[in-house]
Amino acid sequence: MPKRYSPPNGDVCVILHDRLHDILALASHAKQAHWTVTGRNFLSLHEFFDSVFESLTGFADELAERIAAIGGQVKATVKHVAKGSQLPDYPVDITKSDQHIEAFSKALFQLKMLVRGNVRTVAELEDDGSADLLTSMSRKIDELCWMVGAQIEPK
Numbered sequence: 001m002p003k004r005y006s007p008p009n010g011d012v013c014v015i016l017h018d019r020l021h022d023i024l025a026l027a028s029h030a031k032q033a034h035w036t037v038t039g040r041n042f043l044s045l046h047e048f049f050d051s052v053f054e055s056l057t058g059f060a061d062e063l064a065e066r067i068a069a070i071g072g073q074v075k076a077t078v079k080h081v082a083k084g085s086q087l088p089d090y091p092v093d094i095t096k097s098d099q100h101i102e103a104f105s106k107a108l109f110q111l112k113m114l115v116r117g118n119v120r121t122v123a124e125l126e127d128d129g130s131a132d133l134l135t136s137m138s139r140k141i142d143e144l145c146w147m148v149g150a151q152i153e154p155k
């Protein structure tokens with residue numbers, strides 16, 4: 001008889017919370033960049049970081065609602081995010097566009113690798129729905145990595 005998945009799956013909830021906290025932290029980084037970037041490309045980067053913020057909060061919404069859907073209790077206040085995020089804090093003393101792109105792309109790449117690892121783990125935990133959500137998120141994060149990287153001026 002096939003093993004039946006019965007929510008809540010505590011291990012999956014922990015993983016989804018880990019990424020939810022990272023994504024909400026990164027969304028605040030995107031706003032920090034949106035508010036403080038300066039230079040020749042100001043307008044395009046100002047708007048770009050805001051669009052990244054919108055994408056990330058969309059991912060966070062999907063993750064939080066998945067946690068709820070599998071029977072978990074969402075915990076994502078600012079205090080939970082500050083304590084739970086594995087990403088380094090964003091530098092608040094930078095203003096130049098290349099500094100922002102470098103700082104943001106580093107954290108985004110870290111998130112990308114964490115999400116990729118989680119896809120396999122969650123599939124092994126037999127939660128195909130959550131694995132599917134993470135796979136789709138991983139694809140969108142790949143696209144964001146490309147878009148952030150493409151902001152770097154060729155030398």
Ligand SMILES: [Fe+2]
Nearest residue numbers: 034035046050
């Ligand atoms: Fe704004």
